[in-house]
Amino acid sequence: MEITFEMIDDILISVLSGELDHHSSGEIRDTIDHTYDTFQAKHIILSFEEVTFMDSSGVGLIMGRYNKVRERKGKIAVVGCNEYITRILDLAGIYTIARCFVSTKEAVAAFEEGGEGEIWNAETE
Amino acid sequence: MEITFEMIDDILISVLSGELDHHSSGEIRDTIDHTYDTFQAKHIILSFEEVTFMDSSGVGLIMGRYNKVRERKGKIAVVGCNEYITRILDLAGIYTIARCFVSTKEAVAAFEEGGEGEIWNAETE
Amino acid sequence: MERRNRIKLEMLCVSENEAIARNIAAVFVAPLDPTVEELTEIKTAVSEAVSNAILHAYGAEKDGSIYLEMEADTSGKITIIVEDRGIGIEDVKKAMEPLFTTGDSRERSGMGFTVMESFMDKVQVDSSPGKGTKVTLIKSLDRIHGF
Amino acid sequence: MERRNRIKLEMLCVSENEAIARNIAAVFVAPLDPTVEELTEIKTAVSEAVSNAILHAYGAEKDGSIYLEMEADTSGKITIIVEDRGIGIEDVKKAMEPLFTTGDSRERSGMGFTVMESFMDKVQVDSSPGKGTKVTLIKSLDRIHGF
Ligand SMILES: Nc1ncnc2c1ncn2[C@@H]1O[C@H](COP(=O)(O)OP(=O)(O)O)[C@@H](O)[C@H]1O
Ligand SMILES: Nc1ncnc2c1ncn2[C@@H]1O[C@H](COP(=O)(O)OP(=O)(O)O)[C@@H](O)[C@H]1O
Numbered sequence: 001m002e003i004t005f006e007m008i009d010d011i012l013i014s015v016l017s018g019e020l021d022h023h024s025s026g027e028i029r030d031t032i033d034h035t036y037d038t039f040q041a042k043h044i045i046l047s048f049e050e051v052t053f054m055d056s057s058g059v060g061l062i063m064g065r066y067n068k069v070r071e072r073k074g075k076i077a078v079v080g081c082n083e084y085i086t087r088i089l090d091l092a093g094i095y096t097i098a099r100c101f102v103s104t105k106e107a108v109a110a111f112e113e114g115g116e117g118e119i120w121n122a123e124t125e
Numbered sequence: 126m127e128i129t130f131e132m133i134d135d136i137l138i139s140v141l142s143g144e145l146d147h148h149s150s151g152e153i154r155d156t157i158d159h160t161y162d163t164f165q166a167k168h169i170i171l172s173f174e175e176v177t178f179m180d181s182s183g184v185g186l187i188m189g190r191y192n193k194v195r196e197r198k199g200k201i202a203v204v205g206c207n208e209y210i211t212r213i214l215d216l217a218g219i220y221t222i223a224r225c226f227v228s229t230k231e232a233v234a235a236f237e238e239g240g241e242g243e244i245w246n247a248e249t250e
Numbered sequence: 251m252e253r254r255n256r257i258k259l260e261m262l263c264v265s266e267n268e269a270i271a272r273n274i275a276a277v278f279v280a281p282l283d284p285t286v287e288e289l290t291e292i293k294t295a296v297s298e299a300v301s302n303a304i305l306h307a308y309g310a311e312k313d314g315s316i317y318l319e320m321e322a323d324t325s326g327k328i329t330i331i332v333e334d335r336g337i338g339i340e341d342v343k344k345a346m347e348p349l350f351t352t353g354d355s356r357e358r359s360g361m362g363f364t365v366m367e368s369f370m371d372k373v374q375v376d377s378s379p380g381k382g383t384k385v386t387l388i389k390s391l392d393r394i395h396g397f
Numbered sequence: 398m399e400r401r402n403r404i405k406l407e408m409l410c411v412s413e414n415e416a417i418a419r420n421i422a423a424v425f426v427a428p429l430d431p432t433v434e435e436l437t438e439i440k441t442a443v444s445e446a447v448s449n450a451i452l453h454a455y456g457a458e459k460d461g462s463i464y465l466e467m468e469a470d471t472s473g474k475i476t477i478i479v480e481d482r483g484i485g486i487e488d489v490k491k492a493m494e495p496l497f498t499t500g501d502s503r504e505r506s507g508m509g510f511t512v513m514e515s516f517m518d519k520v521q522v523d524s525s526p527g528k529g530t531k532v533t534l535i536k537s538l539d540r541i542h543g544f
Contacts, residue, residue, distance in 0.1 A: 021299040023265035051288075052271075055268065055297040059359035067356055084290050091348070091368055092361045147448040147488065148412035178419075180444040181441075184506035192503055209437050216495070216515055217508045257406040257417065264400055270424055278419040281413060 003028055005035050010074075012041035013104055015051030025057040029064060036065075042074040045107045046098075049080030054100050058085065059092040066097045075099075075114070077107040126155055130160050134201075136236050137166035138229055150182040156190060163188075167199040170232045171223075174205030183210065184217040191222045200224075200239070202232040202241030259381065263334075271300040271318060271332075277323050279319045279328060284391050291369035293390060297391040298362040299332035299385045305353060308381060309335025326391035333381040342375050407466040410451050410481075418447040418465060425467045426475060431538050438516035439475065439536060446479035446532045450535040452500060454483025455531060473538035480538075482529040489522050 001024035006013040014032050027089065031094040036044065037076065044065050066076050081089060089095070101107040126149035131138040139157050143149070161169065169190050173179065191201050201223040207215060214220070226232040254384045257278060261267045272293040278293055299318060310312040319331040325350045346367070351360030360365045376385040398416030404425060408414045419440040426439055437445060455461040466478040486492045493514075513520045517534045524530040 002309075019269060021265075021268045021297055022305060023268050026265075047362045053293065053297075055294050056299070056359050056361035057299065059361050060357045063359055064357045083287075084294065087359070087368065088294075088365055092359055120366055146412075146444055147452060148414045148415050150504075151510045151527060153410075177418050178440065178444075180448065181506050181508035184508050185504045188506055189504045191527070209441065212515065213441075213508070214514055215509055217506055253411055253413065255413060255417075256409055257414070260405040262403055264402060266428060267404070270404065271426065273424040274421050275428075277417055277424060280417065280420075336415075342485060391402060394474065 001028055003031055007039050008108055009112070010040075011045060011108060012036050012039060012043070013047065015046045015047040015050065015088075015104075020048075020051050020055040020058050021045075021053070021055050022059070022082055025061050029061055032065060033068060036068060037089070038078035040105065042069070043076065043111050044069050044074065045077045045104055045111075046087050047079045047104055051082075051085065054085050054088065056065050056088060056092070058122045059088060059094060062089070062098055075111065077101055077110070079104050079107050111120060126150075126153055132166065133233055134237070135165075135167035136170060136233060137164060137168070138172065138233075139160050139172045140172040140175065140229075142177075144178040145173075145176050145183050145186070146178070146180050147182045148227075150186050152185055157190060158193060160195060163176055167194070167197050168201065168236050169194050169199065170202045170204060172204045172227055172229055173207070174209050174224050176207075176210065179213065180209050181213060181217070184213060184219060187223055188213070200236065201227055203233070204229050204232050213229055254321075254323050256319065259320075261316050261318070263308055263314045263316055265301075265304050267299050267316065268297055268304065271316070272297040274318075274336055275320060276290040278322070281390075282322055282328070282391055283393075284306065288389065288391055289301040292330070294371075295366045295387050295389075296330060298366050299330075301327055302362055302385070303332060303334040303383070305338065305358075307334035309337060323342060325332040326337065326393045328387075328389050328391065331384060333382065338379040338381050339375070339380050341379040342377055349350045352366075353377065375388070401468075401470050403466065403468040406467075408463050408465070410455055410461045410463055412448075412451050413445055414463065415447050418439070418463070421465075422467060422477060426538075429469055429475070429538055432541075435536065435538055439477070439534075442478060442513045442516045442520075442536075443476055443479065443532050445513050446477075446534065449509050449532070450479060450481040450483065450530070452505075454481035456484060457497065473540045475534075475536050475538065479532040479533060480501040480529065480531040480535070485526040485528050485530055486522070486524040487526050489524055493522065 002016035009013050018079045078098050079101045126143035128138045194201050203223050204226045275296040276289055276293055303316045314336055317333040321329045344350055346363040349360040351358045362376040370389045372388040377382040400453040423436055423440055450463045461483055462481040470478045491497055493510040494509040496507040498505040517536045519535040521533040
């Protein structure tokens with residue numbers, strides 16, 4: 001599993017690639033949290049577009065990052081989820097804490113638009 | 126493992142594809158022999174271009190077909206061998222009984238040209 | 251493959267083996283001509299069960315083994331057993347509830363058993379405290395498209 | 398993968414398992430970042446050893462098992478043991494000679510052991526009549542390109 005980062009304003013975009021399981025999620029989690037702190041980001045976008053395998057560790061990863069961004073009143077978005085990833089996230093009801101977008105571009109646009117009033121968390125796609 | 130056939134004059138061209146091992150070679154062998162008899166062919170070209178894996182069963186397959194074509198004074202050629210297949214055939218000294226060509230076209234040309242006088246079997250590429 | 255087949259495996263309880271175990275399951279199932287969907291579902295369920303053994307079964311010592319058994323019958327029914335000889339589960343019914351976890355609740359989702367149940371036809375968990383846990387995953391491949 | 402790892406396998410003596418065994422070897426070795434060449438060599442050697450057990454070990458009955466053990470140490474040395482409890486080999490030295498075969502000599506080449514020796518760093522055969530055969534395949538991965 002590899003991860004690359006991009007910052008747009010206060011949004012940390014984390015692009016995961018490879019297989020996400022309990023083994024790989026530990027290192028990935030630490031890397032994301034470290035980068036989030038270093039760049040003093042507020043929001044996190046997790047891109048799963050290049051994730052070739054994911055089990056429920058992915059849910060743990062999103063939940064963990066949700067707790068992290070909440071401390072700074074940030075939000076979390078997931079993008080590029082394939083059919084299997086979507087099924088797992090659906091089972092976990094992840095859309096109550098993270099919004100899902102087709103692409104990073106759309107997620108960024110939603111972050112930039114979204115005011116405090118938006119009921120971001122309750123919305124699903 | 127799949128096999129397709131083509132006849133050019135008295136040459137049976139057998140195009141193998143997939144993984145050639147002890148398991149798959151049994152069926153392949155029977156299919157080639159049956160087709161060779163049905164079409165009353167003389168020579169056999171074995172194309173390994175689409176063979177993705179081969180162990181020493183491939184040597185047995187060539188030796189067995191060599192014994193078959195000899196009964197009709199035919200010859201045998203192998204084409205499209207990758208690096209690993211070539212190494213195995215080299216170890217077995219297969220080029221004392223079968224000639225190796227880059228493509229089926231070249232093998233056919235050699236068959237059509239080759240008179241009885243040619244020391245086909247002793248030649249290596 | 252038309253004959254019945256079976257392989258048994260024993261592996262070390264290290265997290266690298268999560269990927270190895272699910273890829274071995276894929277290797278075992280592949281000759282039966284599964285759909286991509288079936289293959290992904292089986293890999294995911296095996297990954298969950300093996301991760302659980304690695305994460306929950308042996309506590310701090312971590313030098314136990316995981317035992318896998320994969321079986322295919324002639325009808326295309328796949329049975330995969332993932333077994334450990336670890337601490338076992340006190341209340342299996344509760345453990346299988348969505349979102350229930352005894353792991354680090356900020357990082358584990360408690361969704362492992364739920365994913366297994368959603369991705370396989372049947373999941374059976376036999377466990378008793380101190381004796382270990384046996385998870386049986388069953389799925390019948392849709393053979394209509396096959397031979 | 399930097400830790401030592403090991404898996405043990407038991408499989409039925411059916412020829413479908415030649416492909417399964419070599420693909421499992423590939424799955425086991427893949428995380429160690431082998432070259433395509435190393436991976437192909439290991440798969441080929443495992444295919445030869447497993448085919449031998451299926452073809453020669455159990456005679457007509459054919460309901461024996463094959464036992465595999467794959468081990469990787471931290472230096473990238475791979476050890477794969479392929480074992481059967483079949484008829485064994487009377488004269489190992491002779492069996493290992495190129496072109497020697499007791500199989501159908503029109504279809505078997507007698508090149509199995511020669512290929513194993515050419516493709517691995519070391520091949521050791523322990524066998525005694527009536528007790529079975531243990532083939533140990535060893536290869537050290539060239540780690541220069543790796544991590
Ligand atoms: N092999 C096992 N050995 C011991 N306990 C287990 C095992 N598998 C699961 N459990 C228990 O069941 C709980 C729920 O498992 P699961 O649904 O897979 O979620 P998670 O692994 O995220 O905790 C675990 O937190 C653990 O307490
Ligand atoms: N596992 C085994 N059990 C019994 N005999 C074996 C075994 N492996 C190899 N042999 C013997 O060694 C001979 C040479 O083996 P090998 O070089 O692999 O060639 P081949 O398999 O083509 O005969 C075999 O023909 C067989 O007599």
